[in-house]
Amino acid sequence: xxxxxxDDGTVRSEALYSPCxxxxxxxxxxxxxxxxxxxxxxxxxxxxxxxxxxxxIARCQERARRLGHGALRVVNLFAWRETDPKALRAAGAPIxxxxxxxxRDACAWGxxxxxxxxxxxxxxxxxxxxxxxxxxxxxxxxxxxxxxAGQPRHPLYISYDTVPLAWQG
Numbered sequence: 251x252x253x254x255x256x257d258d259g260t261v262r263s264e265a266l267y268s269p270c271x272x273x274x275x276x277x278x279x280x281x282x283x284x285x286x287x288x289x290x291x292x293x294x295x296x297x298x299x300x301x302x303x304x305x306x307i308a309r310c311q312e313r314a315r316r317l318g319h320g321a322l323r324v325v326n327l328f329a330w331r332e333t334d335p336k337a338l339r340a341a342g343a344p345i346x347x348x349x350x351x352x353x354r355d356a357c358a359w360g361x362x363x364x365x366x367x368x369x370x371x372x373x374x375x376x377x378x379x380x381x382x383x384x385x386x387x388x389x390x391x392x393x394x395x396x397x398x399a400g401q402p403r404h405p406l407y408i409s410y411d412t413v414p415l416a417w418q419g
Contacts, residue, residue: 256300265300273329273346279311285320289360293367294328306406316410325356327367327376335370357387364392368404381419393417
């Protein structure tokens with residue numbers, strides 16, 4: 251795997267990619283190393299990198315700050331880098347060979363695990379697989395609410411006033 255780091259003097263960042271760079275397994279931001287760490291488990295990575303946020307990462311980072319965390323790690327059900335859910339569904343191997351190991355490592359790294367993959371998490375039954383994997387870590391799981399289909403709501407359009415709730419998965 252390829253690890254790339256960036257430090258802008260305020261935030262240290264790290265991204266973990268596959269050798270082909272079509273998969274991004276984890277994206278980490280650290281601004282207060284001694285504070286608690288938040289892990290978001292979302293659907294799939296888009297184009298954010300170790301040097302650049304996208305709207306979702308920017309929003310997750312701000313939510314983490316407001317919740318009193320000093321670091322954020324984003325991992326996903328699918329590691330395939332894509333902005334279009336239709337293209338994600340068309341990908342031949344969207345999970346990525348290292349993804350489950352990275353998910354487990356992220357749970358060990360974080361102080362709070364917040365699931366937020368939204369409606370499309372049911373693709374390939376991945377929602378159930380990852381919920382089982384997350385429960386298997388023995389760590390408490392949280393959500394910012396559930397969709398009508400019972401999936402953890404994606405954090406992008408949820409108010410910062412929304413408090414994480416315990417989730418049984």
